[in-house]
Amino acid sequence: MPAQDFGELSALLTDFATKIKSTEERNTLLKERLFLLDKTFLSENKRINEEIISMKNTLREIKDDTEQIKDSLRHIIKETEGFARKEELLALERKVRIWEPLKSIKN
Numbered sequence: 001m002p003a004q005d006f007g008e009l010s011a012l013l014t015d016f017a018t019k020i021k022s023t024e025e026r027n028t029l030l031k032e033r034l035f036l037l038d039k040t041f042l043s044e045n046k047r048i049n050e051e052i053i054s055m056k057n058t059l060r061e062i063k064d065d066t067e068q069i070k071d072s073l074r075h076i077i078k079e080t081e082g083f084a085r086k087e088e089l090l091a092l093e094r095k096v097r098i099w100e101p102l103k104s105i106k107n
Contacts, residue, residue, distance in 0.1 A: 084092075
């Protein structure tokens with residue numbers, strides 16, 4: 001084989017080695033980026049899940065508070081049903097005024 005063929009073959013192999021090294025470096029950089037993206041995704045996923053759990057707990061507390069308020073309102077409504085109405089009090093006042101003259105006669 002002539003020396004020129006060896007020179008061309010050597011240059012071709014050097015070129016291939018350089019391209020392979022460049023490709024390997026890009027592959028390494030892509031792996032590192034992918035690792036960082038994965039790490040970021042996992043931490044964001046964890047944060048979002050914790051926030052969802054917190055929101056669920058808050059919602060549960062709000063539901064419990066709302067139920068307690070409803071129960072209290074039902075109790076208040078039930079209690080107020082036994083109260084006298086304004087019209088009834090006015091009628092009683094009129095009856096008491098009617099009896100007042102009788103009271104002054106007895107004295």
